[in-house]
Amino acid sequence: ARINIPEIIYGEYKTADQTMEMAEAFLSKHSQVLISRSSCHKEIINHFSGQYKIEETPNLLAIGERPPERGNVLVISAGAADHPVTAECALALKALGVKPHVFEDRGIAHPTRVLDAVIEGMKQNVSAVVVVAGMEGALAPFVSSLVPLPVIGVPTSVGYGFRAKEAALTSMLASCAPNLTVVNIDGGIRAAVVSGLIAKNQ
Amino acid sequence: ARINIPEIIYGEYKTADQTMEMAEAFLSKHSQVLISRSSCHKEIINHFSGQYKIEETPNLLAIGERPPERGNVLVISAGAADHPVTAECALALKALGVKPHVFEDRGIAHPTRVLDAVIEGMKQNVSAVVVVAGMEGALAPFVSSLVPLPVIGVPTSVGYGFRAKEAALTSMLASCAPNLTVVNIDGGIRAAVVSGLIAKNQ
Amino acid sequence: ARINIPEIIYGEYKTADQTMEMAEAFLSKHSQVLISRSSCHKEIINHFSGQYKIEETPNLLAIGERPPERGNVLVISAGAADHPVTAECALALKALGVKPHVFEDRGIAHPTRVLDAVIEGMKQNVSAVVVVAGMEGALAPFVSSLVPLPVIGVPTSVGYGFRAKEAALTSMLASCAPNLTVVNIDGGIRAAVVSGLIAKNQ
Amino acid sequence: ARINIPEIIYGEYKTADQTMEMAEAFLSKHSQVLISRSSCHKEIINHFSGQYKIEETPNLLAIGERPPERGNVLVISAGAADHPVTAECALALKALGVKPHVFEDRGIAHPTRVLDAVIEGMKQNVSAVVVVAGMEGALAPFVSSLVPLPVIGVPTSVGYGFRAKEAALTSMLASCAPNLTVVNIDGGIRAAVVSGLIAKNQ
Amino acid sequence: ARINIPEIIYGEYKTADQTMEMAEAFLSKHSQVLISRSSCHKEIINHFSGQYKIEETPNLLAIGERPPERGNVLVISAGAADHPVTAECALALKALGVKPHVFEDRGIAHPTRVLDAVIEGMKQNVSAVVVVAGMEGALAPFVSSLVPLPVIGVPTSVGYGFRAKEAALTSMLASCAPNLTVVNIDGGIRAAVVSGLIAKNQ
Amino acid sequence: ARINIPEIIYGEYKTADQTMEMAEAFLSKHSQVLISRSSCHKEIINHFSGQYKIEETPNLLAIGERPPERGNVLVISAGAADHPVTAECALALKALGVKPHVFEDRGIAHPTRVLDAVIEGMKQNVSAVVVVAGMEGALAPFVSSLVPLPVIGVPTSVGYGFRAKEAALTSMLASCAPNLTVVNIDGGIRAAVVSGLIAKNQ
Amino acid sequence: ARINIPEIIYGEYKTADQTMEMAEAFLSKHSQVLISRSSCHKEIINHFSGQYKIEETPNLLAIGERPPERGNVLVISAGAADHPVTAECALALKALGVKPHVFEDRGIAHPTRVLDAVIEGMKQNVSAVVVVAGMEGALAPFVSSLVPLPVIGVPTSVGYGFRAKEAALTSMLASCAPNLTVVNIDGGIRAAVVSGLIAKNQ
Amino acid sequence: ARINIPEIIYGEYKTADQTMEMAEAFLSKHSQVLISRSSCHKEIINHFSGQYKIEETPNLLAIGERPPERGNVLVISAGAADHPVTAECALALKALGVKPHVFEDRGIAHPTRVLDAVIEGMKQNVSAVVVVAGMEGALAPFVSSLVPLPVIGVPTSVGYGFRAKEAALTSMLASCAPNLTVVNIDGGIRAAVVSGLIAKNQ
Ligand SMILES: Nc1ncnc2c1ncn2[C@@H]1O[C@H](COP(=O)(O)O)[C@@H](O)[C@H]1O
Numbered sequence A, B, C, D, E, F, G, H: 001a002r003i004n005i006p007e008i009i010y011g012e013y014k015t016a017d018q019t020m021e022m023a024e025a026f027l028s029k030h031s032q033v034l035i036s037r038s039s040c041h042k043e044i045i046n047h048f049s050g051q052y053k054i055e056e057t058p059n060l061l062a063i064g065e066r067p068p069e070r071g072n073v074l075v076i077s078a079g080a081a082d083h084p085v086t087a088e089c090a091l092a093l094k095a096l097g098v099k100p101h102v103f104e105d106r107g108i109a110h111p112t113r114v115l116d117a118v119i120e121g122m123k124q125n126v127s128a129v130v131v132v133a134g135m136e137g138a139l140a141p142f143v144s145s146l147v148p149l150p151v152i153g154v155p156t157s158v159g160y161g162f163r164a165k166e167a168a169l170t171s172m173l174a175s176c177a178p179n180l181t182v183v184n185i186d187g188g189i190r191a192a193v194v195s196g197l198i199a200k201n202q
């Protein structure tokens, strides 16, 4: 029913059997299904691997055929610890048929490395930017100040100490960057859907 | 420097004089300036009204010439109490040169009124949807399930009792709608900039 | 002493032996006992299975004879992940002698599926509605707007990210639906007792 | 549309004019309207007093004709400071056509005074109990242990110090009383609608 | 140095060796030492059991000779789940040389059982009352209203759902019982020291 | 009913008339009444001043005859800003018939001034110590380490910035001082009742 | 007693008379006194202005003679709204005898303006950097990445919406900048004392 | 690029291979690298131990050659449970080429032991003081009142019960000690870098 958005199964709390049954039901009607936050990757991959093309990141499985590629999104992440969320976002963009241009380990501690990523990305004619960052999340407002595009911030649960899991979210919401919008903590897939819709519709 | 985004002065905590001085500096270089959350509307309007076109909502002043109109955004709000934020969003969209299609008082208590607004809005060829809602903010995930577009939720500080000012934000962040992204509480202007950039670039 | 409410043992933090001793004491005086949130289902079932009728869900055991059936309650849940709480609620209703009419996987992402459940349920002459939902919990105010009955919302701890375990509770409390009341997070048994008393007394 | 529930205008954030316009619209189609949390009682009363029957409590106005009386609810409150919420609940019950039996100043500090209220109330053949209490809210679980009926707890914002406005809510949600359900802080009107629907349908 | 209070080693985060070394140092100078929240009971008991009298509860070890008995304290707890904290409090009282009079499983759901405990306890000429309770903690203000003595509330981390670990603390602090004072969550030992000092000095 | 504790009217949220009516009722049966947190001191003093002895502090009125003096309590406060709470505590002690020995402005910044107060106080044969402190509340654990007596900490709402109103409470609860117990923020009267009961019963 | 740190009176909650009496006592022994967060500037200035040199910012009064100047500190602030805290910090540095080099309105939205301030400041041979910033506080980690010096972050209470007053603090604490340390929200004076001691001792 | 600060790899969330690869890259350009919060100490030590000097504490690895020693810092910790953070701080200071003077188990319960540490430390000509403390963290303001130096407080996550992991942080931020600044919870390494830069630059 939701045009342009692939079917997504929320895998957490579900058994392998429940998940595979739902996935099969979707695949009988659609060419592709995504499974997020499942703890049963192995069983699911075994089950579908003969029949369908499967791609995997720690938090996401994409099963089936992708739509033809159209549109570009820039994805910048702060550190290696954010990789699972960054990879989830990139894979979900590909599943939407949008090309992600990914630059990792671009924390605000090295401003010139951030700039390089932005310049390189802008050359790819991207329609939106996704910033994945934990800890104080300062990368998101910094990047937002550099691009004339909608920025989707993905705060991650990376960090320790005071409000460790909420610091990046807090800081991205409180930011004065007017072109910065935010999704839930570790919400790589939501950032992909929003930025992907922007890029595809363009 | 930030192409496509009008200059915005954050008016809170500033005196009328500070604000007007900054506004004049911007207007000497740009054709337009926005002033948000100022408590000195009267003085500022008096000061600039002869010279410039001014438009006002409770939280926002737009001073100067707008860019030519290009692109459309659908704005749906839950209740009359959300009006100041809705109006701020609509005016900021106009200031960006984007046409807002506004439907107010469309709370989830009357699902058919929500549907009417979505159908009417989709006919206008909008590129994004802004949902303004307080209390439990359930309108945002509901609208998101109905449109194949990026949705920007603006939680408002309307409500009373438990986490009165944070309930809508919490609920929009926690939502399972994959095309829903969120800005800060009462952040009408940020929703306008993000949705406006989407609409203009299309 | 509490007429109309079966004896409930709070199983968490108790050993199998403590729990079974208490259960036996109750069963020597009453025809039925419920054991909630125990981690010793196996031992308890082994112990009582010859002697008593036992029914089990992940969070609840019902041991003994039920009262004659009287009254109907509609139970709607948002997703598969809410199943343990939904099942606890349904079993507790049965233990009270009330007939639950259960519709699962009726998230707000598919409004027509919600409507179907409400219409089907209303045909069963129900006296109250229980809504079980996690994440943003928007299902509860939505259902409340559709029925002229008391609605008991059960927020579940399903979700991730910001206030993952409290989002549904926050949103149900903040709701403007006047016929919606709330129990503790994952409180399926309390929703059953409240809705069951309503249905039985009718 | 919502059978059995009177129309309620949420008065906070609305001007007298907005409120009266909405009230008139409702009164042209329904025999009664409620206005909650308005700060414009005087203007509204002046406007409608010739034409309609009006009843007032600090947080609520009831304008128009009530339905015929049917059903009884017991309302117990902890202290004098809870009076505005207690009165709002009682008036809303009357507006629904349900008879409230109100006992105030029955804090847990005087258990025998609580017992007297419960005994006296039970004689009136009530179908539900509303408990209004601030501070630690211990009255709600105490009353719940004494009655074989659904209890609707209304935590009030009365108190000072640590989590002053949330202590009663926290304690009512965490309670192990299985027949206790809860509404938002100061939600007298919601408790009235829920308990009133229970009483009317019986 | 602290007269009247036995030496207490905080066992959490310490290895068995660190703990035993410290315990030996104290025992070379004092007749008794307490070890709280250690996860190395077995090693410690093995090490000292030949040489010293040892008493154990899940959260506390008392090693060495007690002072002569003097003074009485009433200890009432709400449920079986509170037992570890109740036992810790009782053992620490004995270590101080004070006699605890313990009544468990006296939740507010059964007011007469609470009354029995209070009446029985008051006959023992107690100088203070300790109330151990989790969930909504309503037992503490209820008992406080019944006794003309200082009451020390020990909120426990027993419960689930909203603010599960803090509900009893919140409610005891917010209480209007003027003779109720509070210690940290699960702080059985602190309640013992405070009530024990009261009883001993009398 | 509550032997040894004077009647206390909670004055907040009550009108002068309500308060005076309650006070008169109490005074017709008891020799004394306390009124806490009232905003109507003037009217109340005018009303009762001819007939009764009245003593006043910013947060408390004591009206009527005190019991004969018996017992001593040491009261130490950190700073001048804590004075209203300190004065409330001292007056309530006097109303109980207990002699307070008060030392103010003894913040931890001047450890020798703290020591002086403790030494001086201990000479008065006190049975308990009340410590009144805001900001980080470090005075309470420091004093607790110096006295072999029960200490009642009264965290005040003095301070600014992060958790300004809760810092002292947090720190007193978390303290490792075993003889330290805590009352609600600004709860001077509760500290007086608890410490007063200790002193009187001795 | 505290060498190198001027006496500071915490003015909040104190009357003009209390404050002036304390100030006079200090001035009779020391050459200078600071008064922070007082609401009685006018009376205090009137009282002392003939006799002493007085300097004023919205949150701070410095009365008396400064020590000879020694050492330099760089002070960078994000926006005009942070001015009161920035000015408090600068005045306190001067009172310590340290020279502040102040650059305001250097938000992260304009990275080159931040860089200019850092380069200009570093030329002044500063020993430490103070960063004053509200909202998301991203300026602090950004500056920290640019200087080989201790940085003291002062989060301000500037902002609106989610955790408006705590966002900058949260983000500065969570930051991965190893040379960044933090003081309380709006703690301009503490940043001055810490950075001033660093500069003076060098 | 960051002069005077050794390269630090944030080891949490990283595999041994990722970590070692990054460490090698740094060691090819710098003489030393630090690895914090890694869970792969064994593999990393095996890998580098032949080639480089390695020093280890539970939370930190220092690999390579240290700069020549210059400057002194006093490190005081409250209890044995704080040892891992204290050791991390001391090792990081050594890695910076600064000499730490460490005094452990100096809780506020024994004020004379605190004093001894301060006196002994001050003899070493230290330039700054680091205070490591959990629970109520009262040691930090106490030490701050005794030294005319910048103090860096490191709140630890040691404690249990109410806000167990945040109590020390809350209390250090709220403190009225003007020379006290704070780092994130368990942030031993940040305290080392800040105090080390102070000591080295002196
Ligand atoms: N990681 C995720 N975060 C948020 N929403 C999700 C996620 N994965 C799936 N969903 C949404 O959850 C719903 C599917 O839930 P279910 O029917 O339980 O599989 C759909 O609306 C999905 O778009």
Ligand SMILES: Nc1ncnc2c1ncn2[C@@H]1O[C@H](COP(=O)(O)O)[C@@H](O)[C@H]1O
Pocket (backbone or CB within 6 Å): B079, B080, B081, B105, B109, C175, C176, C177, C178, D008, D009, D010, D011, D036, D037, D187, D189, D190
């Ligand atoms: N005090 C109240 N608490 C909760 N909901 C309310 C209250 N007053 C009105 N409402 C609901 O708020 C909605 C009216 O919003 P509005 O259209 O802004 O007047 C209706 O759904 C009412 O049932």
Ligand SMILES: Nc1ncnc2c1ncn2[C@@H]1O[C@H](COP(=O)(O)O)[C@@H](O)[C@H]1O
Pocket (backbone or CB within 6 Å): C008, C009, C010, C011, C036, C037, C187, C189, C190, D175, D176, D177, D178, E079, E080, E081, E109
């Ligand atoms: N899952 C549950 N949630 C809330 N209360 C419960 C639950 N299970 C049992 N109880 C209540 O807990 C009390 C039993 O406690 P206990 O005596 O410890 O078994 C009774 O009042 C029950 O009604």
Ligand SMILES: Nc1ncnc2c1ncn2[C@@H]1O[C@H](COP(=O)(O)O)[C@@H](O)[C@H]1O
Pocket (backbone or CB within 6 Å): D079, D080, D081, D105, D107, D109, E175, E176, E177, E178, F008, F009, F010, F011, F036, F037, F187, F189, F190
């Ligand atoms: N400042 C106070 N803090 C806590 N409890 C109080 C206070 N003042 C009065 N009370 C208690 O509140 C109850 C009186 O409530 P009320 O009947 O509303 O006057 C009695 O139980 C008093 O002991």
Ligand SMILES: [Mg+2]
Pocket (backbone or CB within 6 Å): A078, A079, A080, A105, A106, A107
């Ligand atoms: Mg990096």
Ligand SMILES: [Mg+2]
Pocket (backbone or CB within 6 Å): B078, B079, B080, B105, B106, B107
């Ligand atoms: Mg409406």
Ligand SMILES: [Mg+2]
Pocket (backbone or CB within 6 Å): C078, C079, C080, C105, C106, C107
């Ligand atoms: Mg579903």
Ligand SMILES: [Mg+2]
Pocket (backbone or CB within 6 Å): D078, D079, D080, D105, D106, D107
């Ligand atoms: Mg009362």
Ligand SMILES: [Mg+2]
Pocket (backbone or CB within 6 Å): E078, E079, E080, E105, E106, E107
């Ligand atoms: Mg029980």
Ligand SMILES: [Mg+2]
Pocket (backbone or CB within 6 Å): F078, F079, F080, F105, F106, F107
């Ligand atoms: Mg002082």
Ligand SMILES: [Mg+2]
Pocket (backbone or CB within 6 Å): G078, G079, G080, G105, G106, G107
């Ligand atoms: Mg600026």
Ligand SMILES: [Mg+2]
Pocket (backbone or CB within 6 Å): H078, H079, H080, H105, H106, H107
């Ligand atoms: Mg120690």
